[in-house]
Amino acid sequence: MNGPLFEITDKVIDVEQVRQKVVSRNAGAITVFIGTVREMTNGKKTLHLEYQAYTPMAIKMFEQIAQEIKERWPDAHIAITHRVGHLAISDIAVVIAVSSPHRKMAYEANEYAIDRIKQIVPIWKKEHWEDGTEWIGDQLENVPYPTGAPPLNEEE
């Protein structure tokens, strides 16, 4: 079996396993988004990251996002796995797989999902730099929207 559609894990994410969860005979497309740990942010060098989650609520929020997607794109299917714990540069932090009959829907629903994850899912990252550490949050002006649609022009 492939496991639950929405997971928080402290293990390396198996991208293919997430993709398998949305395989459907009615699908003509599957988009797989892979979020990875970036080394340079605004000229500052990250050594590694640490992610923490409020796991039971994070799973509920993944389910809410899936429900929002179902309302907007009824034929799309989604699976999400987010990693927590210590992550090195280029490690995979999140994988989102969306299948749908046609590709446009799979692209749109996948982007919607990552936008919403950044707004409502209780997960935090701590940056470890050469000269210190910081839990990342409001300096990204990452205003949470517990309900409703994300602003369309938001840039990450």
Place this chain on the structure above:
Amino acid sequence: MHILLFAHLQETIGQSKITIDLPQCTVGEVKEWVASNYPNISLQQVMAAVNEEFATDATIVQPEDTVAFIPPISGG
């Protein structure tokens, strides 16, 4: 009542969970209790969840509920 803390809130006070005896009250009153007992953390810009659902300062909290304080998030 259980209070859950994450990210810098958890690191600053050195614990992830506080269990206290409080009567039915509001999220705002729980915030005030935390502010007066842990003056080295700020709950400004921090959202709250009651039993894993987002809440406002006016949300009623029962003695057996779990209140989580959610600093600005940075997943993905």
